[in-house]
Amino acid sequence: MKMTRQLTLLAALAVYAAPELALALDLHGFKPDEIAVWAAAVEGGQPLAAHRADAAVNPASTMKLLTGWAALNRLGPDYRWKTALLSAAPLRGDALSGDLYWLGGGDPRFDNGNLLSLLYNLRLRGVRQLDGKLLLDKRAFSRLASADDFDGDAGKAFVVGPDTHLTNLKVAWLTFFNDGHGARVALDPPLPGVNLQVDVKSGGDEACPDVRRFVAIRNDGRHVSVTGSVPAACDGARAYVNVLEHDEFAGQDFAALWHALGGSGPLTVAQGRAPDNARELAVWQSQPLAVALADINKYSNNTMARTLFLTLGKEAGGGDTAAAAERALREQLAQRRIDDANLLELENGSGLSRRERVSVRLLGEVLLDAARGPYAGEFLASLPIASEDGTLKKRFADLGPRLRMKTGTLRDVKALAGYWQAADGRRLAIVAIVNSPRAAEMGKALDAVVGDLVQAFDPAAARSGANR
Incomplete structure (x- = not known):
């Protein structure tokens, strides 16, 4: 009890170092140097709380807020990515007598449905046979930003890198069947570079909330093995696997879907830049940036x-895509008069980084600018809703949907950043970031700190959340 009072006193002293602040934080068991907190009303006034507000901390995935805010302001919410098929070769009958170029635009949501639409448009033009090569034109990104020190997570979907030809997030689906013809598994799409080995049997009558409860999936990127049992309730269930490298995946996926549409070819897949005289044969325009931002x-x-971070760089120009992306983001901060001195490292704009560092005050000022700006609706709509969806679906049930926050989790990092909206319309921007070896075990304490800030700003918060 004595230690708790001491920590609360230290937090209070840190807050009262700025005399205009009135809230003494209860750190709920955090040591003062383990957490950084900042909160302020969107409608104006001095910050409600600021504890280590200018310390450089690893933000984990709350860094995505900075990238998304910059993209909305620079590109606009209706920005769309373009993917095209081009060729300078003549069409003889239904055969394209030469190479086909796939110009990738770096569309982060480009999936097999979009690729099928693109290929269907090529078939509508009368093309059935591809007599030449499929050449991947990767000019959109001259350099990809790194995500170092995640070698131990290789093969996991969350470390898949960006690419001009990102397709289906570079994952294939395992579809499980148990329909009276025996248990079996199919790879979708059927990629020839992936060897699928299946040893499954029919399971019992169990419910199937997740097929992975009943099967073991081993995957090294080229060989996928599935063993176990498939209950009848798992008929049609799916699980994804991250396989192949980007160019291989895109080329094999293209060929599989092209053949499904009755096409033949191409002879092979490689990289190549489309000649200036190449004509567009088929085009896919993505859904707007605001839709992608919600997924992100x-x-x-x-x-x-x-991929969105690199799109900033592509549109800014200047040769080095990753460097141009950082420059574009810092320019946005300067235009909004937000000091970037505490944005000490910007590796890839996603928070999947051991090196990225930013202050909670800077992130908080970005939240204020976003809430006051012309794209406030799109920005707010992209955030997880407490107790309802996304990464907050099972958190903050006591506060409910008036709380929208981006989460962040890495080894030794836990973070929350977003908004509370009171019943009278007032809004509170909140950023709370933990950097500590104890971070993984302190999730409830972090939620409690955020809850205290909400209650201090809006004493009716708990009742509002319960009543929705």
Whole structure:
């Protein structure tokens, strides 16, 4: 009890170092140097709380807020990515007598449905046979930003890197069947570079909330083995696997879907730049940036966030895509008069980084600017809703949907950043970031700190959350 009072006193002293602040934080068991907190009303006034507000901390995935805010302001919420098929070769009958170029635009949401639409448009043009090579034109990104020190997570979907030809997030689906013809598993799409070995039997009558409870999946990127049992309730269930490298995946996926549409070819897949005289044969325009941003923030998708960061660089120009992305982001901060001195490292804009460092005050000022700006609706709509969806679906049930926050989790990092909206419309921007070897075990304490800030700003918060 004595130690708790001491820690609370230390936090209070840290807050009262700025005389305009009135809230003494209860750190709920955190040591003062383990957590950084900042909160302020969107409608104006002095910060409600600021504890280690200018310390450089690893933000984990709350860094996605900075990238998304910059992208909305620079590109606009209706920005769309373009993917095209081009060729300078003549069409003889239904055969394209030469190479086909796939110009990748770095669309973070480009999936097999989009690829099928692109290929269907090529078939509508009358093309059935590809007599030449499929050449991947990767000019959109001259350099990819790194995500170092994640070798131990190789093969996991969350570390898939960005790419101009990112397709289906570079994952294939295992579809499980048990329909009276025996238990079996199919790879979708059927990639020839992936060897699938299946040893499954029919299971019992159990419910199937997740097929992975009943099967073991081993995957090294080229060989996937599935063993176990498939209950009848798992018929049609799916699980994804991260396989192949980007160019291999894109080329084999293209060929599989092209053949499914009755096409033949191409002869092989390689990289190549389309000649100036190449004509567009088929085009796919993505859904708007605002749609991608919702996927990025609600489900904390690192691959998509890194791709969005590079899109900033592509549109800014200047040769080095990753360097141009950082420059564009810092320019946005300068235009909004937000000091970037505490943005000490910007590796890839997604928070999948051991090196990225930012202050909670800087992130908080970005939240204020976003809430006051022309794209406030799109920005707010991208955030997980407490107790309802995304990464907050099972958190903050006591506060409910008036709380929207981006989460962040890495080894030794836990973070929350977002907004509380009171019943009278007032809004509180909140950033709370833990950097500590104890971070993984302190999730409830972090939630409690955020809850205290909400209650201090809006004493009716708990009742509002319960009543929705």
